Amino acid sequence: MPAHAVYGTYSDGLSARAHPVTLVLEDSLEITGQDLRLAWTLADLAAGDTAAPxxxxxxxxxAERVEFTDEALAAALKDRCPDLYRSDPSASGGRLRLVLWSIAAGISVIGLAIYGVPAIAVRLAPVVPAAIEARLGGAVDGQIGKILGDPPVCNDAPARAVLDRLIERMTANGGLPVDPAITVRRHAIANALTLPGGRVVVLSDLIDQSRTPDEFAGVxxxxxxxxxxxxxxxxLLAASGSSFLLSLVLGDLTGSTILVAVGQAAISAGYSREAENAADTYSVEVMSRSGGDATALATILERIAKDDEKAEFASLLRSHPFTKERANRIRAMAGTETVGRRILDETEWATLKGICRNVPAKTAK
Ligand SMILES: [Zn+2]
Incomplete structure (x- = not known):
């Protein structure tokens, strides 16, 4: 068949934006648009569930995909892409996977029927092996980096030393299932995100917005x-439900579309009020024990809430839903005896504030 160009749209699957492109079927599916040139291997292609044409x-x-309505191209792809409508997992992984897949599907269907997905997710979280959770954390970390436009990592050495000592003090009492790994990335949004496997991503504007070290440490x-x-x-389990179990048994974790969704959810979807309250209680305990001001968390949350009532995508308030009631609760738990204490001295705090010194300012977003 002579190659002819078909008009369509391309989406990266992360943003809602669709780019106009032309599609040409040669040895691969060639996609050309403004600033875009892709060639997709036919054997890799899979079709979504859409109504013809x-x-x-x-x-x-x-996650990336193209859409078009040209019937000749659709027919040609059906002829030439062997796995276009692949849905049988035994085709790619043999019998064992099929069996595991059936078991997982069975469990998740039962779970859905009895508990609903979030409930079974809550039950499953503690039994996910640490190694798998760590792997997931790494994959989600990568996704979040991509969604935020790969903000550079801030690791000015003296500042990093101050931060590491602070973390050590705050976690000295144990109680965490894993040692947390904190990464600071330069970004103009004030937020901190906790990922599976004890990874915490701090966006540098949180440090800039903190008026005392205790505000930052409280968050x-x-x-x-x-x-x-x-x-x-x-x-993660609640967001992906049975599809996560599916990808777990199919061994396809990194680069899966589920991770894209989970990365988005980690940034912009909040936890439940109960989870937020429990994390606030934890913060008050840690700050009181580590010599900090346990009320500073309420102070910074209130200030950010005032500045940022629109609660834009990726803001601290979106991922940690904030209410006046939360601030009152924090203050009530903290009492007054820690008010005005400082978890770092002036010099240490000034050093920590320079943690992005190693990153050229022009890359700031
Ligand atoms: Zn939170």
Whole structure:
């Protein structure tokens, strides 16, 4: 068949934006648009569930895709892409996987019927092996980096030393299922995100917005509360439900479309009020014990809430829903005896504030 160009749209699967492209079927599916040139291997292509004449195809396991309505191209792809409608897992992984898949599907269907997905997710989170959780954390970390536009890592050495000592003091009492790993990334949004496997991503504007070291440490301690409760793992299980179990048994974790969704959810979807309250309680305990001001968490949350009532995508308030009631609760628990204490001295705090010194300012978003 002579190659002819077909008009369609391309989406990266992360943003809602669709780019106009032309599609040409040669040895691969060639996609050309403004600043875009892709060639997708035919054997990798999978088709989405759409009503003809609309057709949606993309590389299996990835979020990006193209859509078009040209019937000749649709027919040609059906002829030439062997796995376009692959749904039988035994085709790619043999009998064992099929059996595991059936068991997982069975469990998740039972779970759905009896508890609903979030409930079974809560039950499953503690039994997910640490090694798998760590792997997931790494994958989600990568996704979040991509969603935020790969903000550079801030690791000015003296600042990092101050931060590491602070973390050590705050976690000295144990109580966390894993040692938390904190990464600071330069970004103009104030937020801190806890990922599976004890990973915490701090966006540098949180440090800039903190007027005292205790405000920053209070938020960090709140994140440790989420680590302690394994909330990210619960959220991940709840967000992906049975499809997560499916990808787990199929061995396809990294680069799966589920991770894209989970990365988005980690940034913009909040935890439940109960989970937030528990993390606040944790923060108050850690701050009181570590010589900090346990009320500072309420102070910074209130200030950010005032500045940022629109609660834009990726803000601290979106991922940790905030209410006046939360601030009152924090203050009531903390009492007055820690008010005005400082968890770092002036010099240490000034050093920590320079943690992004190693990153050129122009890359700031
Ligand atoms: Zn939270």
């Amino acid at each position: 609309l057709m949606r195809v993309g590389p299996a396991g990835r 960090l301690a709140h994140e440790f509360g989420h680590v302690a409760a394994r909330d990210p793992m619960r959220a």
